[in-house]
Amino acid sequence: xxxxxxxxxxxxxxxxxxxxxxxxxxxxxxxxxxxxxxxxxxxxxxxxxxxxxxxxxxxxxxxxxxxxxxxxxxxxxxxxxxxxxxxxxxxxxxxxxxxxxxxxxxxxxxxxxxxxxxxxxxxxxxxxxxxxxxxxxxxxxxxxxxxxxxxxxxxxxxxxxxxxxxxxxxxxxxxxxxxxxxxxxxxxxxxxxxxxxxxxxxxxxxxxxxxxxxxxxxxxxxxxxxxxxxxxxxxxxxxxxxxxxxxxxxxxxxxxxxxxxxxxxxxxxxxxxxxxxxxxxxxxxxxxxxxxxxxxxxxxxxxxxxxxxxxxxxxxxxxxxxxxxxxxxxxxxxxxxxxxxxxxxxxxxxxxxxxxxxxxxxxxxxxxxxxxxxx
Numbered sequence: 001x002x003x004x005x006x007x008x009x010x011x012x013x014x015x016x017x018x019x020x021x022x023x024x025x026x027x028x029x030x031x032x033x034x035x036x037x038x039x040x041x042x043x044x045x046x047x048x049x050x051x052x053x054x055x056x057x058x059x060x061x062x063x064x065x066x067x068x069x070x071x072x073x074x075x076x077x078x079x080x081x082x083x084x085x086x087x088x089x090x091x092x093x094x095x096x097x098x099x100x101x102x103x104x105x106x107x108x109x110x111x112x113x114x115x116x117x118x119x120x121x122x123x124x125x126x127x128x129x130x131x132x133x134x135x136x137x138x139x140x141x142x143x144x145x146x147x148x149x150x151x152x153x154x155x156x157x158x159x160x161x162x163x164x165x166x167x168x169x170x171x172x173x174x175x176x177x178x179x180x181x182x183x184x185x186x187x188x189x190x191x192x193x194x195x196x197x198x199x200x201x202x203x204x205x206x207x208x209x210x211x212x213x214x215x216x217x218x219x220x221x222x223x224x225x226x227x228x229x230x231x232x233x234x235x236x237x238x239x240x241x242x243x244x245x246x247x248x249x250x251x252x253x254x255x256x257x258x259x260x261x262x263x264x265x266x267x268x269x270x271x272x273x274x275x276x277x278x279x280x281x282x283x284x285x286x287x288x289x290x291x292x293x294x295x296x297x298x299x300x301x302x303x304x305x306x307x308x309x310x311x312x313x314x315x316x317x318x319x320x321x322x323x324x325x326x327x328x329x330x331x332x333x334x335x336x337x338x339x340x341x342x343x344x345x346x347x348x349x350x351x352x353x354x355x356x357x358x359x360x361x362x363x364x365x366x367x368x369x370x371x372x373x374x375x
Contacts, residue, residue, distance in 0.1 A: 068101020
């Protein structure tokens with residue numbers, strides 16, 4: 001189908017409304033030509049037949065095959081019975097319908113229709129008293145013109161339509177990718193902070209078991225936090241099935257020491273080792289690296305119990321390596337592999353063509369290793 005608007009100089013006109021206006025204009029002009037401008041043979045018949053062609057202009061964009069084939073065969077029938085009508089409005093309407101047929105008709109219907117219209121036009125040359133030479137010339141010339149329009153303009157229209165479909169597909173894919181990015185960001189931020197709240201509340205509750213009031217308050221905090229985590233995971237699961245970057249500055253690897261301080265306060269001892277010279281990296285790499293460390297430590301907080309963790313960041317000439325390891329017992333590895341945490345880290349790494357592994361270490365514990373190219 002054609003575009004919904006047409007540019008006329010500096011104006012943009014709705015194409016469908018323009019077709020309806022042309023159909024009304026051609027219909028009125030046809031009746032004026034038949035009844036007002038002078039005597040015309042078979043005026044009564046033409047007064048009924050012509051509006052069939054002129055009014056068809058109104059729906060030529062929606063039904064190009066039916067309009068083109070119908071108008072073409074109607075013209076053949078009129079030419080073969082009462083002769084070609086010498087009406088300007090009828091001729092203009094016929095050309096509008098044939099243009100729509102040539103440009104917007106589906107290939108199979110176009111070739112069947114053009115063969116039928118051309119065959120019907122040539123058949124009128126066999127009618128007694130017909131102008132054989134003139135009829136054949138008109139059929140040949142009009143058929144060649146329709147074929148040229150189909151080849152030149154139709155191909156351009158189809159390419160434009162295909163390009164528009166590709167743009168729509170690209171927009172839909174961008175929306176899906178953006179929703180996945182938002183889901184990762186929400187998961188990393190919310191899960192990290194709520195997990196620390198839950199763990200701190202649980203630790204304080206156990207430490208203050210002798211104090212009933214404080215214990216009850218902390219137990220409520222812990223229960224509410226766990227419920228919030230459950231609901232957040234459910235909502236994020238829905239969001240992942242399908243806007244703008246936040247205005248606040250995004251965290252970078254320079255914020256990792258502060259992050260580790262938060263995790264230590266939550267009860268997980270963490271060591272940090274940085275090898276190589278710290279340098280500025282692309283913003284996306286910085287954010288992804290920080291989120292990977294954050295998610296790996298959040299997993300350790302949720303599953304490691306009394307374990308310890310170690311974060312290693314190594315700056316290489318053309319890459320950055322990150323390793324987050326803990327000494328958690330092996331029976332929780334299956335639970336750790338569930339959910340969106342590892343999936344989100346893997347997606348972040350894949351986005352930049354890096355390498356990602358997450359597995360149990362031979363000496364015990366769980367290790368996440370990431371390599372992000374920065375060249």
